Amino acid sequence: MSETKNKQPLYEKLEANKKEMIDRLGIGTTFDVGIRSFQICGRELQLYFVQGLVEDRHIIEILEQLMRLDDEQAPRNVQKAVEERLPDVQVEYKETFEDCITELLSGLLVIFMEGKDEAFIIDVRFYPGRTPEEPDTEKVVRGSRDGYTENIIENTALTRRRVRDERLRNEIMRVGRRSQTDICVSYIDGVADPDLVDIIKKELEAIDVDGLTMADKTVEEFLVKQGYTPFPLVRFTERPDAGAQHLFEGHVLIMVDASPSVIITPTTLFHHIQHAEEHRQAPAVGTYLRWIRFFGMIASLLIVPLWLLFVLAPDMLPAGLEYIGPEDEHNVPIFVQLIFAEVGLELLRMAAIHTPDPLATALGLVAALLIGEIAMEVGLFSAEVILYAALGVIGTYATPSYEFSVSMKMMRLFFIFMIGFFQAPGFVVGATLLFIWLVSIKSLNKPYLWPFLPFDPLAMRDLFVRRAVPNEKVRLRIANPKNRVKQGS
Amino acid sequence: MKTTAQALSYPAYLAVLGLTAGLLAGVTGWVAEVFSFVQAGPAFIFSWFTSSSWLSTPHAQAAAVLVIAVLSIVVSFIYAYLLAFIQHMFAGILFGAALWLLVYYGLNPWLTQLHPVPAMHPTTVLSTLSIFILYGLFIGYSIIYENELRRQQKKA
Numbered sequence: 001m002s003e004t005k006n007k008q009p010l011y012e013k014l015e016a017n018k019k020e021m022i023d024r025l026g027i028g029t030t031f032d033v034g035i036r037s038f039q040i041c042g043r044e045l046q047l048y049f050v051q052g053l054v055e056d057r058h059i060i061e062i063l064e065q066l067m068r069l070d071d072e073q074a075p076r077n078v079q080k081a082v083e084e085r086l087p088d089v090q091v092e093y094k095e096t097f098e099d100c101i102t103e104l105l106s107g108l109l110v111i112f113m114e115g116k117d118e119a120f121i122i123d124v125r126f127y128p129g130r131t132p133e134e135p136d137t138e139k140v141v142r143g144s145r146d147g148y149t150e151n152i153i154e155n156t157a158l159t160r161r162r163v164r165d166e167r168l169r170n171e172i173m174r175v176g177r178r179s180q181t182d183i184c185v186s187y188i189d190g191v192a193d194p195d196l197v198d199i200i201k202k203e204l205e206a207i208d209v210d211g212l213t214m215a216d217k218t219v220e221e222f223l224v225k226q227g228y229t230p231f232p233l234v235r236f237t238e239r240p241d242a243g244a245q246h247l248f249e250g251h252v253l254i255m256v257d258a259s260p261s262v263i264i265t266p267t268t269l270f271h272h273i274q275h276a277e278e279h280r281q282a283p284a285v286g287t288y289l290r291w292i293r294f295f296g297m298i299a300s301l302l303i304v305p306l307w308l309l310f311v312l313a314p315d316m317l318p319a320g321l322e323y324i325g326p327e328d329e330h331n332v333p334i335f336v337q338l339i340f341a342e343v344g345l346e347l348l349r350m351a352a353i354h355t356p357d358p359l360a361t362a363l364g365l366v367a368a369l370l371i372g373e374i375a376m377e378v379g380l381f382s383a384e385v386i387l388y389a390a391l392g393v394i395g396t397y398a399t400p401s402y403e404f405s406v407s408m409k410m411m412r413l414f415f416i417f418m419i420g421f422f423q424a425p426g427f428v429v430g431a432t433l434l435f436i437w438l439v440s441i442k443s444l445n446k447p448y449l450w451p452f453l454p455f456d457p458l459a460m461r462d463l464f465v466r467r468a469v470p471n472e473k474v475r476l477r478i479a480n481p482k483n484r485v486k487q488g489s
Numbered sequence: 490m491k492t493t494a495q496a497l498s499y500p501a502y503l504a505v506l507g508l509t510a511g512l513l514a515g516v517t518g519w520v521a522e523v524f525s526f527v528q529a530g531p532a533f534i535f536s537w538f539t540s541s542s543w544l545s546t547p548h549a550q551a552a553a554v555l556v557i558a559v560l561s562i563v564v565s566f567i568y569a570y571l572l573a574f575i576q577h578m579f580a581g582i583l584f585g586a587a588l589w590l591l592v593y594y595g596l597n598p599w600l601t602q603l604h605p606v607p608a609m610h611p612t613t614v615l616s617t618l619s620i621f622i623l624y625g626l627f628i629g630y631s632i633i634y635e636n637e638l639r640r641q642q643k644k645a
Contacts, residue, residue, distance in 0.1 A: 316525040424526060424612045432619040439626060440578060447634065453627055454634030457497065457505045474496075477638060482645075 007096035014044055014114040020097060021048065025104075033104070040066055040082060041074045044114040048100075053107030055126035061087055062109070062122065079116060092121040102180055127151055132158065135238030135260065137402055140277045147238045152182050152257040155240075159186060159253070162244035167191075175204060175219075179211030182257040183219065186243075191250045193480040196266065199444065200252055215259030223254070223265070224443050230410050232403035233443035235271045236261040242276050250481030266446040268478060269438065270463055272401035273297060278466050286466035293398055300395020301408055304388050305415035305427065308338055312423050326382040335420035337381055341389035342413055344371065450478055499639070503565045506631050511561030514624040515554030518617075522550070526616040528609065529602045531557055536602035544602060564588075565628050573632050581629020582622050589621035 011017050018035070027033050036047040045066070049059065065085045075081040083091065094100045094110075100119050104110045107125035132154070135147035148155045156170045167189040174180045183204055187197055203223050212218045216236060220226065224233040237243055238260050243253050246264045254263040264271070273293065278286035310317050311325050311334045326334065348367050355363050375381040392412060399405035411434065418426035441448035451459035459476050475481040497505065515531045522530030529536075531553035532544045543549050572584060597603050606614060 318523050318525070425615050428526065428612065428615045428619050432623065435623060436582070436626065439630065447630075450634075453630060455506050455509060455627065455631040456635075457502070457509070480641075 007098040009096050010094075010100070010112070010117045010119060012115055012117045014046060014112055017112050018046060021101075024097065024101060036063075038063075038067070040070055041078050043078045045082070046112040048104050048110040048112070049124070050105060050107055053127060054109060054124045058124040058126075059109060062124075079113060082113065083120070086120065086122060088122045088124075090123045093118045094121055095119075102174070105180070129154075138237065138239050138242070138276060138400070140280050143276065143280045144239075144241055146240060148240060148243070148255075148260040148262055150258050150260055152184055152255050155255045155260075155262065156184055156186065158240040159243055159247070162240060163188070163247055168247065171201065173201075173204060175207050176209055176211045179213070181212045181215070183212075184255040184257075186247065186253040186255065188247050188250070191248070191475070191481050191483050192252055193250065193482060196444065196480065197252055200254065200265070204254075212256060215256040216254070216261045216263050219254060219256055220263060223263075229441060230407040231269065231438070231441065231448070232272060232401060232407065233267065233441070233448070235264040235267045235401060236403070237264055238262070239276055245279075248475075248486075250475050250479035250483075252479075266444045266479060268443070268446060268450045269404075269448050270451070272404035273399065275400035283466050283468045287464075290464070290466055293400075296395040296398045297408070298395075300392045300398075301412055302415070303395075304338060304342075304392045304412060305419050307384075307388050308334060308416060309419045309424060309427055312419065316424065326384050328382055329379070330382045331379050332381075334382065334385065335416070337385045338389065338416055339413075339420075341381070341385055342392075342409070342416065345389060345393055346409065446478055451476075499635075500566075502635060503569050503632070504562050506628060506635075507562035507565030508558050510565065510624055510627045511558030512554060513627070514561070514620055515557040517620055519550045519554060521616050521620070527613045528604070529613075533600055533602040536600050540601050561624075561628070565632070568628050569632050569636075572629070573636055576633050576637075578626060578630040578633070580633075581626040583625070584629050585622040585625020586618065588625060589618050592621075593617065 008020075011020070021035075022028065025033050027035060032051045034049055034051055036049075038045055038047075047059070047063075065087050066082060069075070069081055069085055092103075094103060095118055100110050100121070103121045107127065109120075109122040109124045111120040111122065113120075129149055129151045132146035132149055134145040138147075146158060148158060152172075160168065160170075165188055169185075169187055169189050171185045173183055173185075175183050185197065185200055185204065200223065204219070207219070207222045209218065209222075220234050226233055237246075243262050243264065247253060251264050251266065254265065256263075274290070275293070278289050280286075281289065307324065310321075314322070314325055317324060330337070332340075348363075348371075352360065352363060372381075372386055376383055376386065396405045396409055399408065414434070415427060415430060418430035420426075422429075439447070439449050439453050447454055450456065451463060456477060458474075459478070462472070462476065473486055474484050475486055477484075518527065518531040521527045530545075530550045532549035534553050534556060535544055535549060568584065572580060592600075593603065593606050597605060603609075
């Protein structure tokens, strides 16, 4: 309602309103927008609704209430009587066609009244959707099993269940010229960095696009100016407990309607390698899990390229490790074998995603038996190539963030190519340049490798040691929280 | 309000930063020596005084890592008070490269374990240069960012 300049106000004449609505919405051509006209105390009313987005029972109840008005003595002020009879929590008024249509298409009920240039808007929405389920990508052994859904209202409610702070702010806005998608920015006032919230809101308002069908991903690309960086610059979560935890830490959540993934920002690389499971276990166990995971991820990134390097330059191996390297005769160069293995595994993974369950067993058989066994027997693959490629894949799967694991695979392939072409100098130069690139990445003005570089000793300690919650007294500086002390007011 | 709760004082920060940078660089150099990326491990710094076979023992390498870590505290203070006015991460990279030139060209004649740079293996040259560059970047960029954070905090 803030900018009514370019919007067309409603007419007082009901017929004119109806004509305009039919013109704009193509009622009659499109079947899912309906009109219902009826008379109450001599005044004509028109109901507009979108089938499938409204709850029929609710509308019938409203109609019943209004029609009962007709049986009684004619009230002096029909409009007021109608308004009082609407059995609903939220009744709003809109004065322009644009606002009415947006609300109508969101599933709200729009009621026009003869002789009135305002419309009643009643929330009778009922979106088709699922109930909260445990997200597939972030399972824990213990802990809450609810997950965000495709419904933004349910998502804010799931968060609010965990954050009853009066200062939790859920700011909603509509983005997308044609899709008019709801986006909600959630943060705790007084904890989150107000500059960051401003930047995010400004960036979101500046999004000019037809629709956000890929929801959170599209928003991410606008928000952090991703370009061709393969690394994920925001963290997604489908777990309300993870979302609430980040709110307490001073982060900002961005929820996009029709997507169960919620954006957590600001994010660094190290947000992608932590998992809710660590926080559900004893601090010592959590720390242990974290170390194993770090080790697995580093191994997954480096073990294949380094093995290739030592195959190509065996004289680099220190005494005692000379056994590394393929024993068997191979017809295809190891470098080419590794490329085949990496590409093949990636193809298998992609195939597995959209293979229906009944066929998945067959796919697994093909993958394990034919490609593994037979390729080795005919001398296409060395046994060790399969071993190391598999090790690399396991490390990738142990990465909590799917987006990050895919970018790690790309980095591994990059290293394999650098070593295949230039051997040791290629590896050294490649690793250095990659590292400098990572350091130079900034997501919403936060350095990507923080707290490692720029170095923050206290945050680094928290990263390597999962501490007991009572000992976590300060919020990490990455979110630039306004109030650094936890439990403070 | 205790906004500075648990935060390190500035000198303490510089000390921890330098120590960490030295440890990381030293250990990386050591690992690089084990896997023949570089010809001489961190113990080359002791070749100033001695050229005994002790230099190639793990003890010498470990001691060298510790010495480098302590020396790095000085480096970090020097950077913070002399060079931190250049607020760009590439200053750190250039600083690292300059440090490499100083050690591998300037001090080379005294460090008997080091070959003259032209006689070095290209992998050694690239690896040592990379370690020095990342070392400089680590110290330089951290200090720039820390200064920026502290400025913001003072303003708030």
